[in-house]
Each structure stands twice: as C-alpha cells, then as structure tokens.
Amino acid sequence: MEFKLEAHRIVSISLGKIYNSRVQRGGIKLHKNLLVSLVLRSARQVYLSDPCPGLYLAGPAGSPAVPPPQPGEPAAGPPAGWGEPPPPAAGAAWPEIEPQPERPADPAAPRAGDAEPGAPMTGAGETVRGGEVEAAEAAWRRVEGPCEAAEGGAGGPAGGSDGFPEGLREARRHCGCPPGAADRPGPLGACPRVDCCCAPRPAEDEPPAPPAVGPRKRGAAGVGGGPAPGSSPLKKPRRNSEEQSGGAAEEEEEEMETGNVANLISIFGSSFSGLLRKSPGGGREEGEGEESGPEAAEPGQICCDKPVLRDINPWSTAIVAF
Amino acid sequence: MELEKTRADIISTVEFNHTGELLATGDKGGRVVIFQREQESKNQVHRRGEYNVYSTFQSHEPEFDYLKSLEIEEKINKIRWLPQQNAAYFLLSTNDKTVKLWKVSERDKRPEGYNLKDEEGRLRDPATITTLRVPVLRPMDLMVEATPRRVFANAHTYHINSISVNSDYETYMSADDLRINLWNFEITNQSFNIVDIKPANMEELTEVITAAEFHPHHCNSFVYSSSKGTIRLCDMRASALCDRHSKFFEEPEDPSNRSFFSEIISSISDVKFSHSGRYIMTRDYLTVKVWDLNMENRPIETYQVHDYLRSKLCSLYENDCIFDKFECVWNGSDSVIMTGSYNNFFRMFDRNTKRDVTLEASRENSKPRAILKPRKVCVGGKRRKDEISVDSLDFSKKILHTAWHPSENIIAVAATNNLYIFQDKVN
Numbered sequence: 001m002e003f004k005l006e007a008h009r010i011v012s013i014s015l016g017k018i019y020n021s022r023v024q025r026g027g028i029k030l031h032k033n034l035l036v037s038l039v040l041r042s043a044r045q046v047y048l049s050d051p052c053p054g055l056y057l058a059g060p061a062g063s064p065a066v067p068p069p070q071p072g073e074p075a076a077g078p079p080a081g082w083g084e085p086p087p088p089a090a091g092a093a094w095p096e097i098e099p100q101p102e103r104p105a106d107p108a109a110p111r112a113g114d115a116e117p118g119a120p121m122t123g124a125g126e127t128v129r130g131g132e133v134e135a136a137e138a139a140w141r142r143v144e145g146p147c148e149a150a151e152g153g154a155g156g157p158a159g160g161s162d163g164f165p166e167g168l169r170e171a172r173r174h175c176g177c178p179p180g181a182a183d184r185p186g187p188l189g190a191c192p193r194v195d196c197c198c199a200p201r202p203a204e205d206e207p208p209a210p211p212a213v214g215p216r217k218r219g220a221a222g223v224g225g226g227p228a229p230g231s232s233p234l235k236k237p238r239r240n241s242e243e244q245s246g247g248a249a250e251e252e253e254e255e256m257e258t259g260n261v262a263n264l265i266s267i268f269g270s271s272f273s274g275l276l277r278k279s280p281g282g283g284r285e286e287g288e289g290e291e292s293g294p295e296a297a298e299p300g301q302i303c304c305d306k307p308v309l310r311d312i313n314p315w316s317t318a319i320v321a322f
Numbered sequence: 323m324e325l326e327k328t329r330a331d332i333i334s335t336v337e338f339n340h341t342g343e344l345l346a347t348g349d350k351g352g353r354v355v356i357f358q359r360e361q362e363s364k365n366q367v368h369r370r371g372e373y374n375v376y377s378t379f380q381s382h383e384p385e386f387d388y389l390k391s392l393e394i395e396e397k398i399n400k401i402r403w404l405p406q407q408n409a410a411y412f413l414l415s416t417n418d419k420t421v422k423l424w425k426v427s428e429r430d431k432r433p434e435g436y437n438l439k440d441e442e443g444r445l446r447d448p449a450t451i452t453t454l455r456v457p458v459l460r461p462m463d464l465m466v467e468a469t470p471r472r473v474f475a476n477a478h479t480y481h482i483n484s485i486s487v488n489s490d491y492e493t494y495m496s497a498d499d500l501r502i503n504l505w506n507f508e509i510t511n512q513s514f515n516i517v518d519i520k521p522a523n524m525e526e527l528t529e530v531i532t533a534a535e536f537h538p539h540h541c542n543s544f545v546y547s548s549s550k551g552t553i554r555l556c557d558m559r560a561s562a563l564c565d566r567h568s569k570f571f572e573e574p575e576d577p578s579n580r581s582f583f584s585e586i587i588s589s590i591s592d593v594k595f596s597h598s599g600r601y602i603m604t605r606d607y608l609t610v611k612v613w614d615l616n617m618e619n620r621p622i623e624t625y626q627v628h629d630y631l632r633s634k635l636c637s638l639y640e641n642d643c644i645f646d647k648f649e650c651v652w653n654g655s656d657s658v659i660m661t662g663s664y665n666n667f668f669r670m671f672d673r674n675t676k677r678d679v680t681l682e683a684s685r686e687n688s689k690p691r692a693i694l695k696p697r698k699v700c701v702g703g704k705r706r707k708d709e710i711s712v713d714s715l716d717f718s719k720k721i722l723h724t725a726w727h728p729s730e731n732i733i734a735v736a737a738t739n740n741l742y743i744f745q746d747k748v749n
Binding site: 006007010013017025026027029030032034035038039042045046226 | 390392393394395397417418481483497500515527529530532549581583585587589639640642645653
C-alpha cells in the first residue's frame with residue numbers, strides 16, 4: 001500500500017518536474033528529463049502493477065521485515081523496503097485507502113479499465129514494452145506475480161496498449177527475461193541489470209481489487225476506451241480532471257494529487273493532441289511522423305525526446321508529446 | 323530568497339592552469355575571474371604566494387535563439403586552459419552552446435606620440451602638423467586585458483557539458499548530451515563530429531553523454547561517460563566517427579541496492595584522467611571510482627562520498643539535489659582524490675593509505691591561516707559533540723566544483739558564490 005502511495009507521489013513529483021522544465025531558463029535539459037522519465041517509468045510500473053497492496057514483493061529469505069514508512073516520510077519506503085513483505089496490518093487498512101490511489105491510474109491507464117477481461121494483448125505492444133522497461137520492470141516482476149490472477153480478471157487492454165497487464169504477462173513467463181528482450185531494437189536489447197529472479201512468492205491474499213478497479217477507473221476517467229477510439233482521448237480526461245479537481249478538495253489527499261496529475265496531463269495534452277490520438281500499432285507511424293517534425297526543428301522540441309514507450313497509453317504519451 | 327540576489331555570482335567552474343600560477347573561475351552570470359598567485363617575496367618566506375584577482379571579463383552573454391524560441395544561458399559550464407606558449411595566456415570557456423577562446427595578456431607599455439591623433443585620441447587637422455615624429459612606447463600601469471580570439475558557435479544542438487584540450491595543443495573537443503565534436507583552434511566555422519549517440523528515433527533514447535576528456539598524453543584517445551554509469555574509451559585512429567568504443571567500462575549493478583532512483587545515482591557526473599594517463603576517475607551521486615584503463619569490468623577502487631544519503635534519495639529527488647553534478651579531481655601525483663558534498667563539505671581520499679577526511683569550506687569555521695578541522699557526519703545513534711547529524715545538513719550548500727594545483731598541495735573549492743583556497747601548512 002505504501003509502495004503504491006509512494007509510487008504515486010513520485011509519479012506526480014516527476015510530472016511536475018517535467019512540466020517545470022519547460023519553463024526553465026536555458027531550455028529543456030535532456031539529461032535531467034531523461035532521468036526523470038526513468039524514475040517516472042519505474043514508479044508507474046510499481047503503481048500500476050500493484051493493485052493488490054496486500055501483496056508485496058517477497059524478499060529474499062532472511063531479509064528483515066521493515067515496517068512501512070508513514071505516508072509523510074521521505075521514502076525510506078520503497079528503497080529500503082524493496083522486496084520486503086508489509087506488516088499484516090496494512091492489509092486491513094487497505095480496503096479503505098485502496099480506491100483512491102486507483103484513480104490516478106485512470107488517466108494513466110484508461111485503456112486498462114475499459115478493456116474486456118481476458119482480451120489478449122498484441123504481441124507488438126508487448127514486445128515494444130518489454131525491451132524498454134526491462135530495467136525498471138526487473139525488480140517489479142515479483143510484485144506482478146501474485147497479482148497475475150487478479151489482474152487477469154481485469155484483462156489486458158484492447159488494442160494492445162501497454163499498462164500493467166502487459167507487465168503481468170511478462171511476469172507469467174517465469175524464465176525471468178522479458179520476452180521482448182531480444183526483439184527490442186533499442187539499447188536495452190539484452191537484459192541489463194535484470195533482477196530476473198522469479199522468487200517463489202508466498203501465497204498471499206488477493207483482495208478484490210480488479211473488479212473494483214474496473215468500474216472505478218471507468219467512472220473517474222470517463223474515457224471511453226483506450227487509445228483505439230482515436231478522437232482525442234485527452235480531451236475527456238481534461239473534462240474529468242476539471243470535475244475531479246473541483247471535487248478533489250472534498251476528497252482525500254490522494255484525490256488532490258490525482259487532480260494535479262490529471263491537470264498536468266491535460267496541459268500536456270493540449271499541445272500535442274495529434275500525438276495522443278495514436279494507438280500503439282497505427283500510431284507509431286504517426287508518432288514517428290510527429291517526431292520527424294520536431295526532429296528537424298530540434299532542440300526547441302527537445303521535449304519530444306523522451307525515452308518513453310511509444311505504446312504507452314495517452315497519459316504517458318502526453319509526457320512524450322510535451 | 324537571498325540566494326536569488328546573488329545568483330549571477332554562483333561559481334560554476336574552477337580550473338588551475340598548467341603551472342598553477344593562474345586560477346580561473348566562471349560563474350552563472352557568464353563572467354570569468356582569473357586569480358594569479360603572487361610571487362613569493364624574500365621578505366616573507368613564511369607566506370606562501372596568495373592568489374589575487376588578475377583579470378575579470380564577461381565571457382558569455384545571455385542569448386536568445388529566435389528560431390527555436392530558446393533562451394541560452396550565459397552560465398559558464400567549463401573553463402580549460404591551454405598550455406602557455408608565449409607571454410599571453412589562453413583559455414577556453416563555454417556555455418551551453420558556444421565555446422570561446424580567450425587571450426589574456428598584459429600590457430605595461432603604451433605608444434605615445436602619434437602624429438595624426440592627439441593624446442586623447444582625437445584626430446588632428448593635418449594642416450596643423452608641421453613635424454613628424456616616431457611614436458614611442460612608454461611604461462604604463464599594468465593592464466590585463468582579455469580578448470576573444472575565436473568563437474566556436476553553432477555546432478551543438480544540445481547542451482555542452484565538457485570541453486577538453488588535446489595533448490597536441492592544436493585541437494580540442496566539446497561534448498553535449500548526444501554528440502562530441504572535434505575542433506581545430508584555428509578553424510571556427512567547422513568541426514568534426516566524432517561521437518554521435520543520438521538514436522534515429524528519439525523515443526529510443528536511453529542514455530546521454532555526461533562528460534568527456536582527452537587522454538593526457540595520447541592525442542588519439544579520449545573517454546566519455548554516460549548517464550548509465552558507463553565509460554567508453556575511444557580511439558580516433560580507428561575511424562572517423564568513434565561510435566564504437568575501444569574499451570567499455572561498466573560495473574555490474576548491485577541488485578540489492580535497486581530503487582526508483584538507481585538510474586539517477588549511477589549517472590556519472592564527471593570523468594577525469596589521472597595525470598599519469600593510466601587511470602580514470604568517475605563521480606556518480608554517492609561514490610567516486612577509480613578505474614584502471616586495463617580493466618573494464620569493474621573499478622579498482624570505490625570510495626563512498628556520502629553513503630548516508632542512500633536512504634534519503636526520495637527527498638533528494640524531490641528537492642532536485644539528486645541531480646547535482648559533482649566534480650572530482652586528482653592531486654598532482656595522483657595519490658589523493660577530492661570531491662565535494664553538501665553542507666559545504668568536501669572529501670579527500672588518499673589512495674595509498676586508504677584514509678579519508680571530510681573538511682568544510684565556510685567562513686565561520688575557519689579563520690585565515692587556521693587549520694581546517696576534520697568533520698564527521700553522524701549517521702545514527704549517539705551524536706558526538708563535533709559531529710553533525712544527517713538531518714542537519716544544509717543541502718543548499720553544495721560543493722560541486724573543486725580544483726587541485728598541478729604540483730603543490732593547494733586546492734580551490736567553490737562554495738556557491740564563494741571561492742576558498744586552501745594550502746598545505748608549511749612547517
């Protein structure tokens with residue numbers, strides 16, 4: 001649970017940094033933005049791949065259990081608690097808190113909530129996904145494992161977008177190395193620094209997250225489907241985010257952050273709706289076309305040069321776009 | 323904010339010249355200030371030469387790229403000296419986009435007795451001139467003037483992070499996030515691109531170049547470091563475009579240390595050849611590593627600069643400190659390495675004795691001529707009297723730039739907008 005909160009917090013912070021870098025003097029700094037996007041990706045991985053807060057990483061035998069950090073604390077949490085099981089109490093508190101953090105995932109993963117359960121993901125999406133997020137995914141694979149069955153219920157997204165189900169799919173290949181590793185043309189062709197151990201996970205509870213997730217996501221995001229419906233999916237989140245941020249004041253802290261994140265998304269989205277319309281398969285060309293434009297204009301458009309996956313849902317695509 | 327007022331004063335680079343006689347600093351406002359060591363006088367044998375301001379000039383101005391709607395900061399990213407070949411001094415200074423070659427020279431004579439101009443420089447009416455004379459040079463007060471001799475512009479799309487003078491003294495390289503260009507000092511309108519790691523599709527970008535340096539003796543070799551914690555040694559004789567490295571230095575990641583921020587803290591912020599040319603030193607967020615050029619799979623030495631920050635990475639990410647780029651330096655004999663930290667602390671590691679020391683650069687704690695007292699950061703448990711706890715560290719006081727005299731134990735430490743020069747105590 002705390003991991004999820006922490007990841008969510010890191011995601012909002014990262015988005016904030018990317019946004020601020022646009023207005024910084026001296027132009028967008030490629031290096032810093034690259035690093036921020038790597039953190040964003042890792043955090044997003046954790047966030048999306050753990051809808052079952054009760055199921056934490058199974059640490060190596062003998063690793064000391066660490067009590068989860070208080071939400072306000074600077075995160076000794078995820079790094080220190082990496083791979084360590086949560087105290088049992090967290091599970092009890094989870095059902096109340098869980099609904100909210102799911103919401104931020106909505107603009108992030110509208111497709112996931114809307115997909116029909118059990119819809120298979122396209123190989124393309126998977127492949128693309130696998131290579132690039134290997135390093136980030138590696139440590140997270142163990143989280144994804146226990147949620148497999150649960151997430152299987154939620155299903156993969158239609159249209160083969162990414163999102164956590166994809167990560168889960170990867171996890172199911174228990175060899176540890178993501179299937180897309182060899183296919184990926186990028187620099188992460190091989191498995192770099194992969195903590196590929198598929199350590200046996202203790203049988204853990206699977207709280208009813210997925211069914212709850214679905215409708216909640218649908219409701220909050222209001223996005224009628226994933227990237228497949230081409231017409232400016234970002235416009236919908238924008239409307240919703242306005243409603244949401246309006247309502248955020250009354251709701252919990254996580255809601256406020258969600259509104260924040262969604263606002264950022266809408267800000268990004270307003271600039272590059274073309275890029276956002278694309279679906280992973282067909283959109284890639286469009287994305288590349290978009291890229292070549294900025295390419296020619298180069299550093300003014302450094303903001304496009306993010307190492308974020310092409311197959312990422314509109315939320316993350318917005319990050320690329322900006 | 324107090325800091326905002328002095329923002330232009332923040333020192334962004336420090337560099338001794340090859341003899342150690344001159345020390346140059348560059349700041350965020352685009353200014354270069356050069357200090358010169360005063361000659362040791364016979365009268366005051368105990369007083370080692372002190373550094374006084376020698377020359378100050380505005381190297382770079384803020385620019386605006388209208389085509390791309392980008393403001394180009396005037397901040398001086400790096401200064402590198404050329405070896406002295408005549409009476410004048412030459413240095414390279416660079417901001418994000420443009421490298422300039424400056425000539426710093428002394429003038430202590432001036433011509434007097436022009437025929438066509440009077441003493442104030444006003445033109446004289448030729449009709450009033452009845453005799454001709456030869457102008458003569460007369461002594462004047464010493465004036466140090468800096469003139470830009472070359473401007474190397476428009477060769478970098480991304481932000482320049484390094485410049486390095488080649489040992490042939492005819493060429494130098496400039497590196498930005500994705501490319502490295504080779505220049506000849508005499509030619510400003512073209513440069514050779516020798517490294518290009520820009521992917522065809524920018525979405526596939528996974529690493530950038532963070533620093534680059536020429537080998538001190540072999541004019542064909544250079545290294546560049548990456549944001550992924552790797553170093554590549556390239557040989558320009560192998561091909562025109564050195565996209566393929568001769569050597570690749572990378573240490574396998576320790577999986578137990580994995581976190582959200584693993585990638586950030588493994589990004590190398592500085593790479594420096596030893597004076598001998600046999601080793602390279604790299605600085606990442608938490609450590610300094612020494613590599614033997616003959617061994618690529620791991621460093622031969624690793625020094626923890628401030629490992630107590632490992633558990634605070636998230637806060638450091640929030641306040642942007644995790645992106646701070648610390649530099650590292652060798653002493654003249656390559657036996658000691660030095661790098662900065664927070665709270666105006668800087669650290670020295672003796673490679674032979676394996677001893678290390680933490681010192682502080684601050685006015686409050688050191689009077690002139692006082693000996694610096696070693697500092698200690700308390701990481702938990704009982705704090706001793708002189709120790710400072712991790713939570714009390716001031717993260718706004720960071721020492722990113724330091725320099726070591728090429729042959730003596732004199733160091734220059736830049737603490738925000740103050741420059742500290744420390745010398746070894748002479749007995």
